[in-house]
Amino acid sequence: MSLHTHTEPKTFTEANKHDCWKKAIQDEINALIKTSTWKIVDLSPNVKPISCRWIYKVKHHADGSIERYKARLVAAKGYNQIEGLDYFETYSPVANLTTVRIVLALASMHNWHLHQLDVNNAFLHGEPQEDVYMIIPPGVSHSNPNQVCKLNKSLYGLKQASRKWYEKLTSLRLLNGYKQASSDHSLFLKTTSSSFTILLVYVDDVILAGNSLEEFTSIKKILHNTFQIKDLGILKYFLGIEVGHSSSGISLYQRKYCLDLLEDSGFLNSKPISTPFDPSIKLHNDGSDPYTDIPAYRRLIRLMYLNTTRPDITFITQQLSQFLNNPTQTHFTVSTRVLRYLKGSPGRGIFFPRDAHLQLQGFSDADWAGCRDTRRSISGQCFFLGKSLIS
């Protein structure tokens, strides 16, 4: 395969030169037409259509091999939408990562089945009540240049897209005997005399946990009939988190993300170090030379997305992310040390053992006046459910 197919094109003309991308675009258009996302209408003079563009993405498996080429039509310049006219409500809840960890820890203790589903084109299922007009996207044939698309379904990039999807999903969940938990609105439960099923929604990713595979099959069927889902089977890779199952427990780690981060920053061959930070350095707005390449510093602090499975770097990422605006040379040097620490154990993650008693144990501490610039204190906390670190 040529190099071009691996890099992601930026424009439509660029993408249209390659067969793999052409096919991806055509697939997406077909999917959109199948769900009757839009109706082509003549442009009336007092309507200002929003623009749109194609986004191209190569999707990878957890091991780095190419899964597929994906083209996605997004509504661009959402900021041109006017509140009260083009959209009303935009808020939509997502699962708290602590909830995700609680469910996985319990699944490990109770030996529950864990399955994962992916909703195809989730946001396209939402139905905006507002009249939204969009220019006809490149790649779609139309006869009259003075025509626009009137959207029946929402598109990625619309202000209300995620909310409309969430509304659609919840209305369905409530109908099928699933009860929404009041503590986390993305958690749904169904209990019968013999089965217990948890459905956890993270935007368009769905985790099923429970003791009955029959119930799994039936809910998958219902979801598939309404939304077209991809059944990914046993939970292995979710939100960039890799999930390992063994007889002794479940482990969560972000090895791929960690290695990608090391590779991007050129630290893949660095020498590992045993701790992520040097206790003799106190980070603050020091007077040392400013680090000029601010975007590079910010790219490094993508470290923070490792926090889900790496409590060992939580503290230092909190410290480093205070200086995203005006990093100095010192901050940069400290962040490189974190990378060298990660290099020593990219696959390390949290572990939820199967044998544990159910007790919630918390640890709380504070460092008085720990912030040098403001003299505010730093508080820290963590919680274990049994032996599993959940929060």
Add this chain to the structure above:
Amino acid sequence: MRTKKQLIVSKSSSENEYRALAAASCELQWILYVLYDLQIKCTKTSVIYYDNQSALHMTANPVFHERTKHLEIDCHIVREKLQANILKLLPISSKEQIADFFTKALLPQPFNNLLSKLEMIDIYHPPTCEGLLHTKHVDENNNT
């Protein structure tokens, strides 16, 4: 696992410790709500471990020192949960205090000591059999 800079400057060290404790007990309460929704019953009362003596005393005797009186709200949050038997507060030695991990930079030895308590595992480099559930601090010696 959370590190957070507090929103207000604290005058005394027991004040900020107490504020952290109030935040932790709120988080604990929320986790209990989630567990309740999931119809899971904890077999034992929940515990928060704590290493600040003065803060522990303040939960026992609601006598407000002049400096701590605006802590009243935080204090009542924790006391209410204690009295309702939602949680227990237990003292812990600073050496065992896992939350230290989230509030300060540590030397290699205490760092690795606490790391082993976090139940982390590297399935790509499994430790030797006797430490099945613990990540061993392999390069501890290199650094001391």
